[in-house]
Amino acid sequence: MPVSPPPLVYRSSGRRLYVRRSGSGPPLLLIHGLSGSRHWWRYNLPALEARHTVYVVELVGYGRGWGQRSLGVREAARLIGDWLQAQDMQQVAVIGHSMGGHIALRLAELEQARLSRLVLACASGLLHQRWWRMALRLPGAVVTGRPGFLPVILADSLRAGLPNLIRSSRDLLRDDVADLLPTLHLPTLVIWGERDVLVPLPLGRALAQGIPGAEFLSVPGAGHVVMVDRPATFNRAVLDFLDPQAAAS
Template sequence: MLCAVKVEEFREGAGVLRYYREGDRGTPVVLIHGLSGSARWWRHNIPALRQRHRVYVLELTGYGQPLAWRRRSLGVRQDAALVAHWLADQGLEQVTLIGHSMGGHIAIHVAALEPQRVSHLVLACASGLLRGHPLRAALHLPRAAITARPSFLPTVMADSVRAGLPNLWRSVSELLRDSVQELLPRLQARTLVVWGARDALVPAELGRQLAAAIPGAQYVELPRAGHVVMVDDPAGFNRAVKEFLHRG
């Protein structure tokens, strides 16, 4: 997918944010992948979103591209600061941030940093309330693999190799140490929380807690989906997001 479009970079300090755009009309939608992710994780969702929105697909520092492991991953707060500065550099307003897992965690921080720019949040199996040791989290990976789409596992494996074990360990350690609990009641963006009922990495109970802590947040749980909810049930995910955005 990335080979067919012009990929651009935004650099600040040690951070490098890669991005490309799909669609040329409507309000901006920014997609932020999760741990071991890449732009490829959104391939079933971009066509549905670009019909009415300008879609920006991001790849975080240390992720996405071959040899991405050569760049040190930043951690959720530094990633959020980089995305916030990129939004300002692009002059984007009335932005919808859609973040998966670690990307949702980052999106919450961005919305707190830039409330005047971020009008809508979609948090897909976001990790902001997850706690524990990285090794304990790793124990859930086999079960997560069982609930995932088999056809998607090669993408997960390839993107994990691109990121490299040090970046993955650093990122998961950072996100497990960081809590968004105090930010949630102060979020101003209209928020949709979407979860997979079969999520083995970030249980649906945490999704319900997340939604309950955000003023006015809507919660949708997709019964057939696991952690990579937008891949496991793209039709259900796209429908929920489009209905949320079309309501204004």
Template sequence: MLRAVRFTSSPSQTFTDAGRTLRYRRQGQGPPLVLIHGLSGSGRWWRFNTPALSADHEVLTLELIGGVGVQAAARLIVAWLEHLDLPPAAVVGHSMGGQIALYVAAFAPERVSKLVLACASGLLRASWWKVALNLPRAGFSGRPRFVPVVLRDSLRTGLPNLYRSARDLLRDDVEALLPTIAVPTLVIWGARDPLVPPRLGQHLAGSIPGAQYVELPRAGHVVMVDQPAAFNEAVLDFLAERA
């Protein structure tokens, strides 16, 4: 049974660069670990993961504000990492956040120690409105008690921002980028993902040199919420491995 976990961390901080803004919270101590949410997501999507991840890491949970495009968001995150001057960080991205994380690793490999791509977009090909309409379905395919968070965050994001971000996401093709990723990478997927099918995850992992692939059989698109214990274990095991 999935227990309610209170999302506790330091007060939210804000970083702005080139007119774009992100918020972030810091929790725990140890090697830095950055969490990037997906389209219409928020830091709340990691609430069942941060307690386990922050036991041995300093977890920095991001919230991207407004309809920021994929590569623009990646450049904003790189500027933020440079501003904080952290040691090389493990970067975990879900859905659109995974697509953004790929560019962070490509733009600033010296800032990234390891990469975790959870149900990452980037190879998805569909009309923007189909993706937007499938977002609630992706939420409903997993844990029912998480549905209010999905709906609340979608309303907070707003249709104009959803439209801009979804169109940018689908126009951006990461295929040529994948063979250039030089950091150790874990690709983790939900076998029941209705939004980004597992075949795309398998192709993603097969295109990144040395990438590992893990598929969780009872998880949908929000894999870290649907199967948090298995997700946390897979990520922590991967982070503990020597590069």
């Protein structure tokens, strides 16, 4: 069995951003959501790596970045943007899930010229409520999701720690992207689980409507972690969007 290479580590102002690279082809950056890690893309990587050089970020305070104080969505976007600049990466497609989609939007605000396409999966950014109200929805999100994925969610949440989860939740709920959306001029796919109780489907439609020319796709039977709940549908839709010429042929 081939041994996966160690993650790249980008250090800035005492923070460590972990990035794992795999595959070959045009660059594709994956950003996980609240309490997530690289493991949340386990059902997607084989399909994505076949066509792209995939960079999987593990945010400060999460995954391999555990033990650090988590960053707000804008701070996280700046750190990722600094890493893109340091690598002089161009024409990067970005997929962000939940809080990761929120961060992807803020990254696009900073580095739109470096990006090629944007995929927003059940992204926060238009969610307005108290953090504890969102926490009350978590059991429902678990019930509507893939049962076998629950151990990964619990393990990653425990590793991140309650202070980081609360800090990140409060920050993302304070950051509204409504004014940013009309300024985005990137081909964008907004993809949502129809059963998402954490960031409900109408918010996905509103997000897509706010971005000029954005496409919207709802996935039947999927909850908040859409790329885990319905990976085949997610992978096919994302690859068709990222590689329209290949899809047409």
